[in-house]
Amino acid sequence: MKGVTSLLAGLAVSLSAMHSTIAAEPEKDELKFGFIKLTDMAPLAIALEKGFFEDEGLYVELEAQANWKVLLDRVITGELDGAHMLAGQPLGATIGFGTQADIITAFSMDLNGNGITVSNAIWSEMKKNIPHENGKPVHPIKADALKPVVEKYKADGKPFNMGMVFPVSTHNYELRYWLAAGGINPGYYAPAKNDTSGHIDADVILSVTPPPQMPATMEAGTIYGYCVGEPWNQQAVFKGIGVPVITDYEIWKNNPEKVFGVSKAWADKYPETHIAVVKSLIRAAKWLDDNNNANRPEAVEILSKPYYVGADYDVIANSMTGTFEYEKGDKRDIPDFNVFFRYNATYPYYSDAIWYLTQMRRWGQIAEHKPDSWYMDTAKKVYRPDIYRKAADELIADGKMTAADFPTAAETGFKPVQKEFIDGIAYDGRKPNEYLQKFSIGLKADSKL
Structure with a gap:
C-alpha cells in the first residue's frame, strides 16, 4: 500500500510540474505590433510569415512606424500592443529621460547589426590616416583616423x-x-x-535622423556621416554616396541591439499573451540562425517586401547573409554581423541593460551620480528574464526546443567580464561606477555638468 501511495504522490508531483509548463490560452489573441524598417525587425516578420504566432493562438498585424518616438508613444497609449524597440528605449522611458513610462522587455531581438558610414568626401580625407595592406584599409578603422578631419573643420569654423x-x-x-x-x-x-541637445563641449554635432532617411540626408550634405542599422549603410554603398567605416561588431563584439518592448501595464494585464509572443519570437530567432544561417536567403526575400524593410534584395543580402561591404568592392566575411539566436542572443541580460545605463550616465542623460545598486534595481525593473524563462520552459515542454537551446537555470543575468571593445576597456556589469571611471572622455561616476 505504501508503494501505491508513493507512486500516486510521485505522479501528482509530475502532473503538477507538467501543468506548470503547459501553455495557457492567451488573454488577447488579436495583436498589433510596430516596427521600424530595419533588417533587425526580422524575428517579427519571420514569426508571422512562418506561422509561429499562429501556433500560439495569436493573430498578429505588423505595422511600420514613422520613427522611434512615434513607435514608443503608440506603445504607451495602447495603440500598439508591443514593438521592435531600441535597447535603450525601455530604460530611457523608465528612468524618465524624454518620455516617462514603465516599459519592459523579456526578449532581446538580436546582436550587432549597425554600422558607421561617412560621405565619400570625408572618406577620402580619412583614408590618408589609415594603414593599408594589399591595397585595402586595415580594419577595424578607429576614429583616430577621423580626428584630424574633425579638427580641420573646427579650425575652419565649420x-x-x-x-x-x-x-x-x-x-x-x-x-x-x-x-x-x-x-x-x-x-x-x-x-x-533643460539642455537635452547633447551638444555641450562637442567636437562633433550629433542629430536625430530616421533610419530610412540617413542616406538621402548625407547625400544632401546636411550630415557628413551616420550610425544606423541595415540596410541603410549598404544602401550608401550601392548608391555610391558613402563608405561604411566600421560595424558595431567591431566596436563591441556581440553587443545587444534591439528588444521587443511592451508597457508594464499591458504585460500585467495579458501575462499569458506575453509569454506566447515571446515563445513565437524565440522560435523565429532560432529559425533565422539555424544551420549556419541557411535560412537567411529566404529571410532576405521576406524582408525585401515593401511592407517590411522594402529595400532591394541585394542590398539586404549584402549584410544579412554573412558579409559586409565597406568601400565599394571591399566585401568581407562577417558571419556574425547579424545574430538572432546564437550566443544566447534572445536572453534579456541585466548586464546589457546596465551597460546602456552607464552610457546614459557617461554622456549626462542621467544627470547625477547613482550607486551601483540603482543600476541593478533599474535593470531588474525593465529587463525580465523571469518571463523569458517561462516561455523557454513551455517551448521545451511543447517539444519545440530543448533545454540545450537556452541558458542554464543557474543563469544570473550577468555575462562574464567583456573585453572586446575597440578601446580595450573591460566591462563588468556588476561594477558600473568603477567602469565609468575608466574613460578619459565622459562624466565620471560622481561628476556633473
Missing part, C-alpha cells in the same frame, strides 16, 4: 555634423563610444539645465 537615430538609441551610444575612443568628444546632455 560644425562637423553626424546622424544617429534617437537620443537613447544603441546607435547614439555606439557612435559616441567610437568617437570618444579616438579622442573626439561627442558632447554632453544636461537635462537638469
